[in-house]
Amino acid sequence: MKRNTTILTLVFLCTCFPGFVFAYHILNSSSGGRFVFIKWKNTPIDFRVDGGTLEGKDGIVVVEDACDEWNRVPTARTLCGSLTVLPMDITAANFDTLPLLNDGIIIFDETGGILSSLGLSANTLGIGITLSNTATGEITDALIILNGSIPSSKTTDLLSTTVHEFGHVWGLAHTAIGGINTANNTPGLDPIDPSAIPTMFPFNNPIDDTFGRTLEDDDIAGISLLYPQN
Amino acid sequence: MIDFNQGFLNILSYFIIVMVCMFSFSCSKSYATREFSNSTLEMARKSEHVVVAKCISSKSSWDEKHKFIFTYTTFSVEEVVKGETVGDDITLRIIGGQVGDTRVDVPDKPEFLQEEEVILFLGPKNPDGYPTLSSLEKGVLRLKVDEVSGEKIVTTPVTGIKILIKDTENPAPSENGVLLEDLIYSIKKSLQ
Numbered sequence: 001m002k003r004n005t006t007i008l009t010l011v012f013l014c015t016c017f018p019g020f021v022f023a024y025h026i027l028n029s030s031s032g033g034r035f036v037f038i039k040w041k042n043t044p045i046d047f048r049v050d051g052g053t054l055e056g057k058d059g060i061v062v063v064e065d066a067c068d069e070w071n072r073v074p075t076a077r078t079l080c081g082s083l084t085v086l087p088m089d090i091t092a093a094n095f096d097t098l099p100l101l102n103d104g105i106i107i108f109d110e111t112g113g114i115l116s117s118l119g120l121s122a123n124t125l126g127i128g129i130t131l132s133n134t135a136t137g138e139i140t141d142a143l144i145i146l147n148g149s150i151p152s153s154k155t156t157d158l159l160s161t162t163v164h165e166f167g168h169v170w171g172l173a174h175t176a177i178g179g180i181n182t183a184n185n186t187p188g189l190d191p192i193d194p195s196a197i198p199t200m201f202p203f204n205n206p207i208d209d210t211f212g213r214t215l216e217d218d219d220i221a222g223i224s225l226l227y228p229q230n
Numbered sequence: 231m232i233d234f235n236q237g238f239l240n241i242l243s244y245f246i247i248v249m250v251c252m253f254s255f256s257c258s259k260s261y262a263t264r265e266f267s268n269s270t271l272e273m274a275r276k277s278e279h280v281v282v283a284k285c286i287s288s289k290s291s292w293d294e295k296h297k298f299i300f301t302y303t304t305f306s307v308e309e310v311v312k313g314e315t316v317g318d319d320i321t322l323r324i325i326g327g328q329v330g331d332t333r334v335d336v337p338d339k340p341e342f343l344q345e346e347e348v349i350l351f352l353g354p355k356n357p358d359g360y361p362t363l364s365s366l367e368k369g370v371l372r373l374k375v376d377e378v379s380g381e382k383i384v385t386t387p388v389t390g391i392k393i394l395i396k397d398t399e400n401p402a403p404s405e406n407g408v409l410l411e412d413l414i415y416s417i418k419k420s421l422q
Contacts, residue, residue: 027335038335092357096295116356119300119324121364123276123353125264127336131298135331156266164264168337202338202367203267 024200024222025173029134036137038130039171039226044071044081045142047104052089054108054148055158060085062146063106066162069215070170075224079170092117100131104142104169112149125150125204126161128168142169156204160212167200172222174202263338265365269390274417277364279313279352281305282373282410283320285342290327299334301327303342305350311414312421316352316361323360338366347373347382349413373410382410391416 027038049060060083067080083106090098092113098105109115112122120127124147131141144165152158178192178201194207198218205211215223266272274280283305290301304321326336340363342348349371351364363369371386384407393402396415402408 029333038333096293096297100297113357116354116362117358118298119322119356119360119362120263120366121353121362121369123266123268123365125266127263129298129325130335132333132335133331134328134333161264168335173337202263203265206267 023176024198024218024225025175026222026226027130027132027139027171027173029132029137036134037171037226038132038134038137038139040079041136041138043227044078045104045169046081047083047106048098048101049083049085049106050090050108051086052091052108052110054110054146055152059106059108059146059148062159062162065159065213066166069163069213070166070223073215073220073223075220075229077227077229079223079227080166090114100141102140104144106144107146108148109145110148112147114145115147118145122147122149125156126165128165130169130171139169139171144169153209155206155209157209157212160199160205160209163213163215164199167219167223170223171226172200172219175200175218175222177201177216177218178203263336263366265338265367268365268368270368270371270388271391271417271420273351273364273368274312274391274421276353277312277351277369278354279316279350279361280311280417281307281313281316281320281350281352282309282311282414283307283348283350285344285346285348286319287344288342290329292329298325299327299329299332300325301339305348308347309414311349311417313352320350320352320361322350322363323358324363324366336366340366340370349373349384349410371413376406383407384410384413388413391420394419 029036029038049063053059054062063083071078071080090107095114107114115124126146129143130139132139146158146162150156175198178197194205195211196216197205197211198216199212200219268276286304286306288301288303290299292299300323302321302323304319306319307316310316324339326334326339351369353362353364355361371384373382374385376383388408393408393412393416394400395402396411402412
């Protein structure tokens with residue numbers, strides 16, 4: 001009886017405090033009546049990186065910084081492994097010759113041509129694509145494409161986009177937090193300050209997109225659920 | 231008697247806990263691009279074409295090299311709101327989809343149902359001849375037929391454009407959604 005009272009009390013507390021619920025979303029599958037999160041089976045994940053430039057500069061620096069941001073999450077496993085620069089510039093002409101090797105590939109799309117060939121628009125700052133087996137819930141390969149045709153600026157920050165796309169590669173989808181913020185004047189309850197919008201919000205931050213370089217609590221909660229430390 | 235009640239209470243407690251936990255973790259289909267936060271009007275300005283179309287078919291399949299999965303969606307064009315004529319049918323080819331147990335997740339890739347009517351904001355054709363969506367997330371506005379009035383209504387939020395009643399300068403009421411004809415009129419007027 002005492003135990004049941006304790007259990008019911010906990011349930012009551014859970015329902016009274018919506019702050020326990022986060023807005024991150026996670027890739028998932030309902031295959032054969034079984035619900036699974038889509039995630040990598042083994043971590044860290046190694047990446048092959050485009051040997052070309054990104055906005056005319058060496059893109060590996062941006063990739064390294066983005067990796068470090070995710071690897072710094074103390075409550076999640078180390079996710080980003082080695083970064084190997086390919087001896088070639090990946091373009092729309094040779095993009096589909098790259099073999100899939102159960103790892104990640106990072107492409108610098110200098111002209112936007114690769115994105116276009118995939119049916120995506122010039123408005124796309126970046127994309128994170130995963131290949132997965134929905135029966136096992138395992139991500140087997142991943143692809144990040146960064147649009148180098150859109151110059152990095154205070155409102156379209158390349159590093160923020162890269163950190164964001166890595167989030168998708170790990171298995172995070174977009175968060176709902178940030179839709180109502182003090183920048184877009186959308187009416188709603190307690191609009192969030194733009195500096196607090198999670199990195200996994202789907203759009204650039206028109207106030208200062210560099211805010212997306214650092215992960216917020218919502219991002220950290222999501223990745224920690226997927227890949228808990230120990 | 232007492233044992234039966236306690237056993238039932240145990241089961242009920244665990245059931246409630248499971249239900250609360252399930253509702254606490256909301257998960258959805260994946261979304262994986264990062265894009266400009268364009269309003270509807272900005273999207274119309276940036277697009278080469280804006281069309282009202284009906285989905286005829288949508289199918290996913292492997293590419294020729296069996297590396298990626300693409301989804302091919304064919305639409306019959308009902309009205310061209312912006313741009314030159316695009317023909318009676320258009321087909322979008324967008325990376326992403328599922329074949330068997332293999333899934334290629336492309337966040338924000340829109341899904342279409344057969345017979346569904348939409349407004350598409352289209353960019354230039356890619357080298358393979360397929361038109362691109364100006365934005366995955368905001369490049370599609372969904373339509374439905376109002377059951378009472380029979381008029382077509384835009385169900386996706388419309389932003390950054392003043393909606394006028396067709397053929398007038400009067401603002402359209404917003405309580406029951408944006409009428410398709412009002413949105414088309416307002417887009418054309420704003421782009422003049």
